[in-house]
Amino acid sequence: MSGIGYVFSGILCDFESKCDWMFESPARKYPRDPRHNFKVVIGSRDSKPTHYAYFNFTKTREEPAMIISPYYQHLSIQA
Numbered sequence: 001m002s003g004i005g006y007v008f009s010g011i012l013c014d015f016e017s018k019c020d021w022m023f024e025s026p027a028r029k030y031p032r033d034p035r036h037n038f039k040v041v042i043g044s045r046d047s048k049p050t051h052y053a054y055f056n057f058t059k060t061r062e063e064p065a066m067i068i069s070p071y072y073q074h075l076s077i078q079a
Helices: none
Strands: 005-008 011-014 022-024 038-041 052-055 064-070
Touching: none
Parallel strands: none
Antiparallel strands: 005 011, 022 064, 038 052
16 A cells, blocks of 8 residues: 555655545444544554554445545546
């Protein structure tokens, strides 16, 4: 995942920096726990190789998980 990065207003937004990424289900089946589908693990200090977002998958899940960036809409006219 760390190979994907976006620049918005001088901020590098990738999976190894805090850019208000949101991890959630589009169906919002877990409204009390919007990050239910993901577990975000941040490594010690600023060690970027130890920053991860894990997808929590089970056979009973019907909805896909989404990674949403508030900056993406300003970056590209194509999805």
